[in-house]
Amino acid sequence: LRKLYDAEKFPKILILEKNNRLCSGASGKNGGFLWPNTDSLYDYVDRYGERTGYEMVEFAHNNAVELEKFVNENNIECDLNLKDGNLALARTKDEWLELVYSLDLVKKFVTQYPRSTMKMENFELWDHDKCTANIHSNKFIGGLMMKYSGTLWTAKLVYGIIKLILSMNVHILTNAKVVKVDSIEMVPTISKLSLENGTIIWARNVVHATNAYMTEYINFVRDKIIPTRGQCMITKPLEKSYWTYGMSANNGREYYHQLKDNRIVFGGCTKENASEHKSMDDREINAEVRREHELFFEQWYPNMTTKIEIEQEWAGVMACTVDKLPLVGKLPNSKGRNEFIIGGYNGDGTPNAFLCGKAIARMIANESPFQEGEGKGTVSFVKAYLPDRFLLS
Known part of the structure; x- marks a missing residue:
């Protein structure tokens, strides 16, 4: 409101935060992905039809464009990286075919709508050999690289926005x-x-x-809305940088990227865990999910020279809708x-x-x-x- 309209139109804006600290809920605890979900376009089209599916990925792409512009214009330091992209990995032939189909749908969309902000040069299919050469694992069939997407530190973004809006006569009340x-x-x-x-x-x-x-x-x-508890971890620093881009596996159910200090942020393994559905308690760590986090790298990255050790874990409650x-x-x-x-x-x-x-x-x-x-x-x-x-x- 403050960016779009004069203060005279909306003179008083008050933000109510139920916790005693801003950005202490799920938003401040997520994996930090600016992921347009182009790899899921096949699913969107199947569920909601072509037009809505296309709109969803175009909207997410535009969200990244506008957010990058906003961050740069306001000098917000949030480790935003939209240069290295995100890689959706396929473990099975079916997952690979879904990625190929999604990319075919993108091509169809940008052909039909030449003013689309998505461009085909922003996408690249990686076969098994290219994945093996680049991601330090030979376990994946292939992947879809989405070049204009990336990662950020969400809490830093929120704090940067808070600092900005406080200078614009917006008030915040915590414990509210x-x-x-x-x-x-x-x-x-x-x-x-x-x-x-x-x-x-x-x-x-x-x-x-x-x-x-x-x-x-x-x-x-x-x-x-179904409350769903998500769980993330951050590892101890590894001896080197393995990737500069974000990655996902298992149709997005596991997601991870490496920070500049060589620690890995990893989240997921909860969507199929019944105990995490309808849970509003983000104070507890699920030991079963923790073990799945540890096993992921043992199973899918057996050649990593550094053993993955968890430095910290946390949970956050997401709002999942029935549709x-x-x-x-x-x-x-x-x-x-x-x-x-x-x-x-x-x-x-x-x-x-x-x-x-x-x-x-x-x-x-x-x-x-x-x-x-x-x-x-x-x-x-x-x-x-x-x-x-x-x-x-």
Whole structure:
């Protein structure tokens, strides 16, 4: 809002953080991937149709473009690396064929829509030999290199944004857990926010930008969001740098990259672990998932000369939706209040959140979130992300 509109239009903006420290939830604990999920285009097209599938990957690509521009313009130090790319690896023939099919779909899309911001030169299929020569493992059949994608330190990005917005007369209140939002009879368009500590706050516009915690106080999402605990680790420094790009395996269920100090950040191994679903507790570490993290490198990188040792582990609660699409837009059934929701990223918040936030700002100002993209022949928002899809289905 502050970047798009004059302060006179929205004079008072208040951010409520339920914890005592900003960026201490899942957003500050993720693996740090700016991954456009082009490797999953085959799945998106199968689930949602060609047009929506294309929009999803184009939107994520544009999110990276806009985020890079924002970071550079505001001199935010967040270790953003969009030069080395990300590599989606295939362990089986089926996974390899899915990568090939996804790339074929990208080619079809950019041919049909020449104004697309995605370019074919940003993608390259790696066969078994090229993978073996570059990733220090002969265990993978091949991979899809997505050159314009990469990694960043998410918490540093958030702290950089916080520093920026504090200079723009935006206020932040911590230890401010919202437990209820309702209306007042006299002015039904005004929202009344009740905090856990008894504080009452009145607002003309409310944006619920949270993880699965929103299921505790928003009725609409309770049967649509599944709290899912993710788990990451960081290793002790290795003796050398093995890769400068990020990687994923098992259809994105495991993901990892190496930092400048040669430590490896690794996450995943939880999507098929039933104990991690419907879990809101991010204080505990799952020993079974920990063991899977350790076994991953033993199994898939047996030739690494340094034994992988875990330095630190942590968990974060993600908001996974029942249809695997984000929830971004006006909150249905809000009884005339101007309430919006932005979340339910299914673990893909970093590749989508920046432009989703911009779309919400447009909606608050009663403007179309699609207009900017349509004017440029690209995608500035995905219609399938609107929450009212559940009212129509």
